[in-house]
Amino acid sequence: MAPKRKGKASAATKNTAGAATRKRKADDQGDDGDTSVPEKKAKLYKMLQGLADDKRNLPIAKGKRSVEGARQQPPTGQPLPQSTTIVDRNEEREHDAVPEPEAQVRPSGGRSHNPTGSVSEDELQPPLNNDDDNEIVQDRPRSQGKGKGRQRDQTPEFQSPPEDGLPFRSSLGSGRIAMNSTSQGLHPWKMPMQARDQPLPLIHELVAKVKKRGTWARQRKLPASVLHIAAWKGFWYRLGSVQVSDITWNTFRLLYMRSKGFADSDHFSDLPSWPDDRDADTHLPEVQRAVENAGLAFYEPQWQESVEEALNDFGQAAVDVLKQRLQGVADAVATGTSLARAPDVSDEFHAEWAGRLDRFRRLTTTDRTRRRFEAAYRRALDIRTTRNLRLRPMKNMDGPAYRSMALYCDRLHDYLMNALLGDVRQRDWPPAPWDDAMSARFARMAIRIMQGFPPYGAGVRSPLAASFTDNARAIGFDHERSRQEAGRWQQMGPLGNGAFGHVGVWALYDKCGRVVNRLALKDTYFARMRNMSEAVDWWNEGNFMLNQSQDSENIVQCRAYSIYDEKRMYRLYLEYCPHADLETTIHAFLKFAAIDREPDDPRVQIPNRALGCIFQALAAALCLMDRGFIPGAPPGQLTALPGFQQMLHRDLKPANVFLGLPKDNLIKDIET
Structure with missing residues (x-):
């Protein structure tokens, strides 16, 4: 049987296939044909809308578009591949030379194919929409049908999900970075080596134009959100085309995360342009400074709120401290040594205590009372350092509850001690209820804290308490609080010990080593008293009150006294009676x-x-x-x-x- 001759296709079939091919060419070249002006504006607005983030619904400025920005010209002066195969839906065609000049890419919908073999803008940077169903496609034709000829990227993707929805770096050789449209995770894809030296894409050129006055971009007054996205797309393009260290990459990633967080509250970073002759490490400080300046504007309302609260509760001194710390943050941001931040507990802690210290200095209080408050401040600092517990000073300093600054110091030290014991009990001791033995151990631990020992847990053996004589020797004579004669005071020995304290003799020596004066120092510890938790006015001590009378010759003279709130102890500087009792x-x-x-x-x-x-x-x-x-x-x-x-x-x-x-x-x- 003779083989069947293959006849020529009919004219109708040829015309139909040619019409479909010509229609696709016209779509790729941006030939609108008889498209009306409103339809052109609609396509242009749709293209600009693709630059915006679909999750944020950023506004797009409507208006006419200039001719120079309507089409993206193919890069010139670059070596072109000898052959480029484009797989379409139902056919395959081959170009053996430079494509036709009219085959220019118009950024309308979908992802365009660049016949020169260079990398397009959409492939270099993460897409801003979610039209690809979480798939990375390398060369995709204009047709969005379910054709069998579509070629997908064969570069292996990372199996682990991206961290925090941010880009992570690929370590594959000669790879570029593309981002998943949903998770914004970065994936490497192959790129010819000759394409690395090509000029930046149109989106980076747009950012560069924005930095110049009188440019087309500034005349168009693009929204800050669009410029912010465009700048970061340009950064990711440059980072994907050069070799950078992991530290630099992670720093850019952190800055992108912070910049995106600030942009969500309409605080956009004024990102600088990236010149071609600048490497990533040199450009990084400028990017960080721009991002952190936006952070300062973002955190400014929080600082202002803290300032107003401090002014109402603690006075102008607290406000001055907050302003100084804010200025310190701004200076650190300018030098690149720190990040912008909100006021933390440390700022409020120092401001509140500074306000109280200033009020004590302005009031008519004695030096002894001011020293007691300064001791409370040092104790609060120690608790914050060792226990990470911020204890604020009491706000109310007026009214019948605080008849004097001395009584305020009494209550303040009691508050600090009770807060410390409560924190130790909650963290280091078992929950209640306790038996008698456990309660006795906790009471012993509280006494050890008052004696100067650090807190310890229920399973730690109680340290041996130092003797009263050793405690007195550790404190010393304390010239600042006693206000006695200056000179060399030394402890001569004990006069007696009791259940609540100790009495010792201290002597003053002159330059020749002779004793010129003696005093008896009596130390009394509140920790050994049953009413240690009650507020007791120890300032009106009997000896001190009777010594105010002119007939107090038969009362032992009290020369001075001092309070050691952190040790729950007070000391009396008494007249020394040489003939004993x-x-x-x-x-x-x-x-x-x-x-x-x-x-x-x-x-x-x-x-x-x-x-x-x-x-x-x-x-x-x-x-x-x-x-x-x-x-x-x-x-x-x-x-x-x-x-x-x-x-x-x-x-x-x-x-x-x-x-x-x-x-x-x-x-x-x-x-x-």
Whole structure:
């Protein structure tokens, strides 16, 4: 059987195929034919709308488009491939030379094919829409049908999802970066080496024009959102065409993330253009400075809110501290040493305490009270450093609850101690309920904290407490608080120890090493008292109040006092009585009498003159405690001092009666 001759196709079939091909060419070349002017404007607006982010619905400026920006010219002066195969929906055609001049790409819809083999703008940068269904297509024709001839990119993609929806760097050799349209993750794709030296795409040229006055882009007044997106697309193109370190790439990635976050609140970064002769490391500081300047504008309302709150609660000094710290952030951003940030707890902490310190300086408070508040500030700083706990000073300093600055300091130190113990209990100790043993261990730990030890947990053995003598030696004489004579004060030894404190003798030495003065320092610890958690006014101490009277010669003189709130201890600087106490004197005579002596021997009896002086001094002291004055005093001294309160000793015994030097050489009223 003879083979069937293959006849020629009919004229109708040829005309139909040719018409389809010519229609696609016309679409690729942007030939509108008989398209009306409104339809051209609609296509132009659709093209500009593709530059905007579909998730943000950024505004697009409508208007006429100039002729020079209507079409993207193919790059010139570059070596062209010998053959480029384009797979279309149902046919395959081959070009063996430079494509026809009229085959220019018009950025309308879809992704265009560049017959010169160069990289198009849409392939270099992440797409701004979600039309590709999360697929990266390398060469896609204009037709969006389901043709079998579509070729997809064969470059392997990363299997792990992108981090935080941001671009991550590819380490494949000679690879460019393309972004997934949904997740914005970057994927490498192959690119000819000869295309690396091609000029920047149109979108980067647009950004470069914006930086110049009088350019077409500025005359068009493009929205800041469009310029922001265009600038970052140009940066990603340049970063994909050069070799940069991982640190530089990650820094650009971080800046992109921050810039995008600021742009979501309409704070757009004024990103600088990237000259061709500048590398990535040189351009990075300028990009960072532009992004962080937008960050300063973004965080400015938060700083202003903190300033207003500080002014209302803590005064102008707190505002000055916040402004200084804001200026420090701005200076660090200008030099590139820090990032823009909102006011943090550290800024508010320092501002609030500065406001309180300023108020203490302006009020008529004593130096002792100011030192107590400064000690509270140092303690709050230590708690913030060691426990990461920010403790604000109490706002209210007026009213009946705070009758004086001294009482305010009392309450402030109690607040700091209770907050510290509460934080330690919550973090380092088991939850309640506790048994008696656990409660006793926690109370012991609280006492150790007041003695200067750091907090510890329930499973840690309690440290051995230092002796009262060691604590006194560690504190020293403390000239600043005592306001005593300057010189070399040394601890001579203890005078006695009790359940609540310690009494020691301190001596002042001159340049020749001679003792010129002595004082008795009495340290009393609140931590060993049952009412340690209650607010007690320790300032009106009995000795100190009685010493205000002119008849207080028989009361031990209190030269000064100081408060150590962090140790829950106060110290009295008392007159030193060289002849010890009455109990010691009685035991000395009894011990001497035990030696084979006669009972009527005057050497074993306390002299009557000494007994008379002792009883007279005790009577005068008790009258002063009961009435505030001594009977028989001059007429002008028969009244108590203002604010005097009747006192009760409650522990009058020979051990608490101290024998000092006599005030007069002769007491006439006492018989010998």
